[in-house]
Amino acid sequence: MSALKLAVIIGSVREGRFGPVVAEWFTEHARSHGAFEVDVIDLAQADLPLALPAAPPALEPNPERPAGMVDLTERLAAADAFVIVTPDYNRSIPAALKAVIDWHFTQWDAKAIGFVGYSGASGGLLAIEHLRQIFGELNAHTVRNYVAFPRYYLLFDEDGRLREPEEPAAAALAMLDQLQWWADALVAARPVAAVA
Numbered sequence: 001m002s003a004l005k006l007a008v009i010i011g012s013v014r015e016g017r018f019g020p021v022v023a024e025w026f027t028e029h030a031r032s033h034g035a036f037e038v039d040v041i042d043l044a045q046a047d048l049p050l051a052l053p054a055a056p057p058a059l060e061p062n063p064e065r066p067a068g069m070v071d072l073t074e075r076l077a078a079a080d081a082f083v084i085v086t087p088d089y090n091r092s093i094p095a096a097l098k099a100v101i102d103w104h105f106t107q108w109d110a111k112a113i114g115f116v117g118y119s120g121a122s123g124g125l126l127a128i129e130h131l132r133q134i135f136g137e138l139n140a141h142t143v144r145n146y147v148a149f150p151r152y153y154l155l156f157d158e159d160g161r162l163r164e165p166e167e168p169a170a171a172a173l174a175m176l177d178q179l180q181w182w183a184d185a186l187v188a189a190r191p192v193a194a195v196a
């Protein structure tokens, strides 16, 4: 069986962000898991205007997109599963993440989605819960297990390494196993016409 294509999306784009450190930690685990071919998508490298197309996605699922989004769209379409690396911003998700979700539609359809969160006290969980609602509308399946890093600044050292890596590694493995199961099931089911 060929490897599942997993896109890891770095959801924060601000200057000085911590997101890439968390994404690098997770990507190492995803690559060594063995089931996935991993593509890391950094939203900071895409053009993601806040002004959306005139027609809603259910009417026009593939609108004309900015040239700076074409590569991103192709990589989302190619993925069998996603892991979203997100902080909490005001108890929700970063605007760039909402923009990439809203600019796309079929690219999320019937795909498995996992989460790695980090932030202050809430560890990304508030963003993750919002993402579960959003992806329900897009007919994507969010897996139960997740990884969360509350007060991440106490957990990672100055070189970006976890001070106590065992528990997060076990959480990542559990989530990746679930993601593999669901992605396999959805890859097999996707060619069958969905019930509207």
Ligand SMILES: Cc1cc2nc3c(=O)[nH]c(=O)nc-3n(C[C@H](O)[C@H](O)[C@H](O)COP(=O)(O)O)c2cc1C
Binding pocket: 012, 013, 014, 016, 017, 018, 019, 020, 087, 088, 089, 090, 091, 092, 118, 119, 120, 121, 122, 123, 124
């Ligand atoms: C606009 C903004 C809102 C934030 N809101 C929250 C919050 O609601 N809860 C929390 O625990 N941390 C919050 N934080 C702290 C972030 O989770 C923390 O700064 C983290 O590093 C952000 O991820 P980033 O560095 O990848 O951008 C917020 C940070 C920003 C910039």
